[in-house]
Amino acid sequence: MATEIVIAQTTIDDEEKAQALALGPVEARLASCAHIDAPFTAVYRWKGQIETAKEWRISFKTTTERLPELEAWVAQQHPYEIPEWITLPVTGGSDAYLAWVVEETATA
Template identity: 80%
Template sequence: MATEIVIAQTTIDDEEKAKALASGAVKARLAACAHIDQPFTAVYWWKDNIETAQEWRISYKTPVDRLPELQAWVHQEHSYEVPEWITLPVTGGSEAYLSWVVEESTPQ
């Protein structure tokens, strides 16, 4: 597999919003799939205060060349002022799965 695959992650404070961010990106073929993790507690600095919130993590699997468009789409659709956006390289995996990620992230 010559195409580099990444996992891009964001979080959001509502399950329905998480589902919309996940399904919207997949429908637009910006990612082959997205996983939504069950709610967890986030503790973070925000505007000089320590905040605590319940959040859902969305993990997108996409080729690196689709990443800029996916990031722009997520930031446009996201309700946070500064949404989390982290990418992790995929350093290995099943050739069949990685090929599927590329195929399903290709615009039709």
């Protein structure tokens, strides 16, 4: 069976923290790369109140095999009480790019 690729996402309210959350998993080969989106305004309900915050979205490209370790790493490093963590299956793409994701997340 071919290795499955996923995009995992989280958000954070500080650009420097976004940089750190993006860099760590790439250095540890838990993700082949991470994209940090430009800041946006999040509107959400938290503890009974409507909140707004400026946040950055981090999207990691990884494999289903590395996903549990990536999720644990982000959960440990993330300062939010309940950080966003969602995963999106990659259902297609360039064979060369998908192979690169697999290669860059392979354990030594």
